[in-house]
Amino acid sequence: MEPQTDLNDDDRRFLTRCVDLAREALDAGDEPFGSVLVDADGRELFADRNRVAGGDHTCHPEFEIARWAADHLTPQQRAETVVFTSGEHCPMCSAAHAWVGLGRIVYASSSQQLSAWHKEWGLAPGPVLPLPVQDVAPGIEVAGPDPELSTQVRNLHARLHGVDA
Numbered sequence: 001m002e003p004q005t006d007l008n009d010d011d012r013r014f015l016t017r018c019v020d021l022a023r024e025a026l027d028a029g030d031e032p033f034g035s036v037l038v039d040a041d042g043r044e045l046f047a048d049r050n051r052v053a054g055g056d057h058t059c060h061p062e063f064e065i066a067r068w069a070a071d072h073l074t075p076q077q078r079a080e081t082v083v084f085t086s087g088e089h090c091p092m093c094s095a096a097h098a099w100v101g102l103g104r105i106v107y108a109s110s111s112q113q114l115s116a117w118h119k120e121w122g123l124a125p126g127p128v129l130p131l132p133v134q135d136v137a138p139g140i141e142v143a144g145p146d147p148e149l150s151t152q153v154r155n156l157h158a159r160l161h162g163v164d165a
């Protein structure tokens, strides 16, 4: 087991919203990932879900958040944001997050968990190494996973792959 960071009720509220977005993605034929950008006052600024079903496998919600933030926020505002996400950023999204200068990341489930589930289900590894955020962007503060919400995320991924969770 990897260490788990204590999350507060606000964190869990936004993470629940992310899991809802992930479920919405799955229901729409996409992979179950959802993310929310929150400002320093706890207001949701932007939210998105996975949109890779069209064939562009870079359409991750965390990447869209980075691009939205670069277009709409000052560097100071970006640094004060928190990105909540159903699944920890992949290396592409971790890099985008860091280049754009966003703040803390809170995830419901970790990349390590997702890899372990895939392995358990006999799935081949993806084309990108499942590196933790801090192996890609060591300056970013991270928190997660959440025990209960990560179980919900696991169930969504099991549904995606047609296996019993």
Ligand SMILES: [Zn+2]
Pocket: 060, 062, 063, 089, 090, 091, 092, 093, 094
């Ligand atoms: Zn990504």
